[in-house]
Amino acid sequence: MSAPVLDVRSIEKRFGGVHAVADVSFSVAAGEMLALIGPNGAGKSTCFNLVNGQLRADGGEVRLAGRSLAGIAPRAIWRLGVGRTFQITATFASMTVRENVQMALISHHRTLWSFLSRAADKFRAEADALLAQVGMAEQAERPCGVLAYGDLKRLELAVALANDPKLLLMDEPTAGMAPKERTALMELTRGIVRARGLACLFTEHDMDVVFGQADRILVMNRGRLIAEGTAETVRNDPAVREVYLGAGTTSGGH
Amino acid sequence: MDFVLIQFLTGLSSASALFLIASGLTVIFGVTRIVNFAHGSFYMLGAYLAWTIVRAFWDWGGREPYLFVAGVIVAAIVVSLIGVAMEMTLLRRIYRAPELFQLLATFGVVLIIQDATLAIWGPEDLPLPRPPWLRGFIEIAGSRFPRYDLILAVIGPVVLGLLWLLFHRTRFGVLVRAATQDREMVAALGVDQRKLFSGVFFLGSALAGLGGALVLPSQSANLQMDLSIIAEAFVVVVVGGMGSVPGAFLASLLIAEVQAFGIVLLPKITLVLVFLVMAAVLMVRPYGLLGKPQAHARAQSGMVEPVLRPAPPILAWAGIAALALAASTPFWAGAYALTVLVELAVFVLFAASLHLMMGPGGVVSFGHAAYFGLGAYGAALGLRYLALPMEAGLVMAPLFAGLFGVVFGVFVVRLSGVYLAMLTLAFAQIVWAAAFQWVDITGGDNGILGVWPSAWATNKSVYLWLSLALCIGATMLLRRFVFSPFGYGLRAARDSELRAEAIGLDTARLRLVAFTIAAAAAGLAGGVYAYAKGSVFPTYISIPKSVDALLMVLLGGVQTVTGPIVGAIAYHGLFVGILQTTQYWRAALGLSIVLLVLAFPLGIAGFARARWERAKGLEAA
Numbered sequence: 001m002s003a004p005v006l007d008v009r010s011i012e013k014r015f016g017g018v019h020a021v022a023d024v025s026f027s028v029a030a031g032e033m034l035a036l037i038g039p040n041g042a043g044k045s046t047c048f049n050l051v052n053g054q055l056r057a058d059g060g061e062v063r064l065a066g067r068s069l070a071g072i073a074p075r076a077i078w079r080l081g082v083g084r085t086f087q088i089t090a091t092f093a094s095m096t097v098r099e100n101v102q103m104a105l106i107s108h109h110r111t112l113w114s115f116l117s118r119a120a121d122k123f124r125a126e127a128d129a130l131l132a133q134v135g136m137a138e139q140a141e142r143p144c145g146v147l148a149y150g151d152l153k154r155l156e157l158a159v160a161l162a163n164d165p166k167l168l169l170m171d172e173p174t175a176g177m178a179p180k181e182r183t184a185l186m187e188l189t190r191g192i193v194r195a196r197g198l199a200c201l202f203t204e205h206d207m208d209v210v211f212g213q214a215d216r217i218l219v220m221n222r223g224r225l226i227a228e229g230t231a232e233t234v235r236n237d238p239a240v241r242e243v244y245l246g247a248g249t250t251s252g253g254h
Numbered sequence: 255m256d257f258v259l260i261q262f263l264t265g266l267s268s269a270s271a272l273f274l275i276a277s278g279l280t281v282i283f284g285v286t287r288i289v290n291f292a293h294g295s296f297y298m299l300g301a302y303l304a305w306t307i308v309r310a311f312w313d314w315g316g317r318e319p320y321l322f323v324a325g326v327i328v329a330a331i332v333v334s335l336i337g338v339a340m341e342m343t344l345l346r347r348i349y350r351a352p353e354l355f356q357l358l359a360t361f362g363v364v365l366i367i368q369d370a371t372l373a374i375w376g377p378e379d380l381p382l383p384r385p386p387w388l389r390g391f392i393e394i395a396g397s398r399f400p401r402y403d404l405i406l407a408v409i410g411p412v413v414l415g416l417l418w419l420l421f422h423r424t425r426f427g428v429l430v431r432a433a434t435q436d437r438e439m440v441a442a443l444g445v446d447q448r449k450l451f452s453g454v455f456f457l458g459s460a461l462a463g464l465g466g467a468l469v470l471p472s473q474s475a476n477l478q479m480d481l482s483i484i485a486e487a488f489v490v491v492v493v494g495g496m497g498s499v500p501g502a503f504l505a506s507l508l509i510a511e512v513q514a515f516g517i518v519l520l521p522k523i524t525l526v527l528v529f530l531v532m533a534a535v536l537m538v539r540p541y542g543l544l545g546k547p548q549a550h551a552r553a554q555s556g557m558v559e560p561v562l563r564p565a566p567p568i569l570a571w572a573g574i575a576a577l578a579l580a581a582s583t584p585f586w587a588g589a590y591a592l593t594v595l596v597e598l599a600v601f602v603l604f605a606a607s608l609h610l611m612m613g614p615g616g617v618v619s620f621g622h623a624a625y626f627g628l629g630a631y632g633a634a635l636g637l638r639y640l641a642l643p644m645e646a647g648l649v650m651a652p653l654f655a656g657l658f659g660v661v662f663g664v665f666v667v668r669l670s671g672v673y674l675a676m677l678t679l680a681f682a683q684i685v686w687a688a689a690f691q692w693v694d695i696t697g698g699d700n701g702i703l704g705v706w707p708s709a710w711a712t713n714k715s716v717y718l719w720l721s722l723a724l725c726i727g728a729t730m731l732l733r734r735f736v737f738s739p740f741g742y743g744l745r746a747a748r749d750s751e752l753r754a755e756a757i758g759l760d761t762a763r764l765r766l767v768a769f770t771i772a773a774a775a776a777g778l779a780g781g782v783y784a785y786a787k788g789s790v791f792p793t794y795i796s797i798p799k800s801v802d803a804l805l806m807v808l809l810g811g812v813q814t815v816t817g818p819i820v821g822a823i824a825y826h827g828l829f830v831g832i833l834q835t836t837q838y839w840r841a842a843l844g845l846s847i848v849l850l851v852l853a854f855p856l857g858i859a860g861f862a863r864a865r866w867e868r869a870k871g872l873e874a875a
């Protein structure tokens with residue numbers, strides 16, 4: 001395997017007394033789907049926030065294609081090729097679905113500081129192509145504020161893909177979707193990841209999705225990595241069984 | 255040293271009065287999250303009521319001190335009942351509305367109370383006749399110090415102590431503190447929120463009334479008390495930290511002492527000084543001295559911003575027709591119509607410039623008149639000191655205002671919500687105070703006269719065409735910005751800062767650029783206005799002028815791009831047509847504001863668009 005796209009070394013994050021992320025290391029290669037799982041409050045979202053610059057790590061190092069991301073703001077990290085979807089969707093409610101994607105494209109092509117042209121005419125075809133990829137083409141004209149939750153998640157994926165990223169961070173991309181939809185969306189994602197050679201790190205509470213779609217799985221609990229490997233290894237890992245079965249749940253918190 | 259002691263004591267006594275007002279304001283804000291503009295009016299009412307009641311008591315039982323105390327207390331209670339009445343009839347309906355609407359509604363009450371006071375007590379200042387015991391002096395360090403001021407100086411700390419007891423020893427007080435920290439929590443505990451809010455208004459208004467009644471012996475009741483005290487009270491509350499009573503105490507000490515020493519040491523800039531202190535505190539501690547970040551950054555106020563769509567073609571045609579009609583007035587209407595039309599053109603641009611920030615930018619400025627005034631003064635000062643002709647003056651106006659826009663904007667865009675509104679207000683007051691007090695440069699209250707257009711534009715028709723070209727042209731340009739990538743970026747930053755930053759948008763810079771453009775556009779409007787009137791005055795920068803702009807935007811509807819244009823025309827029409835002809839135009843305007851807030855929260859254009867979208871079967875967000 002070539003050099004990893006994302007390389008995380010011993011990152012640390014504390015919130016007051018809570019050790020949210022403790023000595024976590026992992027890496028993701030191009031074309032790989034890496035799942036990060038763990039019970040609620042394990043520190044998954046915090047890991048994402050450390051990678052894309054939303055939070056500043058207390059220790060450790062994050063490298064993107066060999067380049068350290070320490071001290072770089074989220075918007076600069078995005079320019080380096082990190083697309084992201086949020087656990088709680090964040091979209092522009094006063095714009096249509098297409099305009100949301102156009103906004104990301106405008107930023108990507110660095111035409112934001114243009115005052116006289118019409119934004120609605122910019123990169124229309126490109127936006128429609130992205131929407132078609134995630135199955136949102138028919139909804140392009142709808143106001144984003146009226147979309148169903150699952151459609152918002154799909155839109156977020158299109159937005160995350162707009163800057164042609166090297167790394168895709170997806171925090172619970174399928175939360176709020178019907179089980180069938182979940183598998184469909186993640187299969188779609190996997191197709192894109194393979195085709196474009198992206199690295200994809202995602203969290204997910206639905207174990208069917210995780211075991212079905214991930215190439216490799218990381219398990220976190222209370223800020224620490226407790227297991228790592230293929231679906232088979234993780235499933236049979238005593239520590240993992242302890243965390244999940246001990247807590248009385250078989251398929252996560254949702 | 256004696257001088258220091260005396261000034262210090264003077265500061266203490268005005269700190270007490272300031273603390274009474276500010277503590278009421280901060281308690282009301284802490285619990286209900288309402289920024290109550292009418293609080294200054296309650297203070298004024300306290301003074302007027304005390305003037306009537308104390309004198310009635312004295313006529314009945316002689317000029318005894320205990321009757322003064324009784325009169326003051328009765329006045330405070332009457333004021334608190336008025337406060338509760340306002341809460342129950344008006345505010346109760348708008349607790350869930352956006353902050354701006356609440357601010358405006360209470361400003362409407364300010365106007366109504368102003369006219370009511372004028373109608374009841376007349377326009378003259380009313381001093382309380384002072385019996386000997388109120389006039390006494392005490393020998394301190396060789397100087398005579400008014401005994402009443404010394405009593406006032408003690409009252410502040412005493413009230414602080416009583417409030418402490420109230421908040422720590424009674425169930426009501428404990429609830430107030432809990433609600434200040436976490437409103438949802440209290441609601442969840444099953445406390446009757448209505449009673450709590452009414453109780454808080456009772457307490458807060460009583461404190462304001464008490465403050466007004468207590469300053470009566472040294473100040474006399476007058477009609478300017480309300481707005482002059484409310485600006486200072488806002489400063490104290492913001493500097494102390496909104497919702498914090500001890501913070502209000504500290505801040506009132508700080509502000510009153512700054513004023514007491516400033517008057518002697520830096521007499522030319524006393525007014526500016528106060529707002530400079532506030533701006534300085536907010537830069538270091540964005541939540542004030544003892545304030546905390548608001549636990550719940552006001553959740554969605556129930557209003558989702560709708561999708562912006564370009565105007566339907568019929569609207570564009572209507573606009574062109576209206577413009578053609580306006581441009582043809584010299585051929586069929588009299589001189590007065592031309593004057594009104596120039597004003598209209600100016601206000602359309604003024605409103606549109608504020609809208610760029612308020613609507614797409616999501617930044618509600620409470621001091622937009624500053625930039626209007628800076629434009630006007632930019633042109634006038636250019637004429638006075640550089641002998642600039644009108645052509646250069648009209649270039650100077652937006653540049654001057656835009657320059658201040660960048661400088662103030664750097665600080666403004668870092669804040670949000672109420673703190674942001676207060677900071678913009680503070681900056682506007684700084685500009686106003688400079689224009690008002692810096693007499694050598696700006697002419698102070700007398701303004702700068704003789705700001706006339708160049709020879710070719712002195713003809714009224716020509717100046718109308720020039721105004722239309724500049725103001726409507728600039729308004730169209732602002733409209734264009736809203737639909738450009740920049741305008742979309744601005745809306746993106748407003749809709750979701752998180753997502754905007756996550757797709758590489760520099761949200762602070764977007765807002766700063768918008769703030770600067772808006773300031774420059776308002777400055778151009780101010781410049782055109784200055785040459786139309788031939789003069790500039792500090793009133794161009796006053797709080798009511800900023801409120802005018804807000805009202806125009808809201809009347810039209812903040813969520814549409816056409817809104818501010820319609821709003822400016824409707825507002826100015828209302829103003830010129832009806833309000834100015836009646837004696838009590840303030841009360842009429844105040845009532846219109848209250849009705850607007852209660853009945854048409856979307857504004858005229860917003861209302862029309864909702865209709866249009868429904869008729870067309872378009873999905874609204």
Ligand SMILES: Nc1ncnc2c1ncn2[C@@H]1O[C@H](COP(=O)(O)OP(=O)(O)OP(=O)(O)O)[C@@H](O)[C@H]1O
Nearest residue numbers: 015018020038039040041042043044045046047087
């Ligand atoms: N901004 C913050 N301030 C303080 N504590 C935080 C903050 N963000 C997260 N935490 C704490 O850090 C821990 C990890 O939270 P995180 O959101 O990363 O968990 P998660 O694995 O994403 O959980 P979930 O499955 O519920 O999304 C939790 O105990 C959480 O309470």
Ligand SMILES: [Mg+2]
Nearest residue numbers: 044045046087
């Ligand atoms: Mg999470």
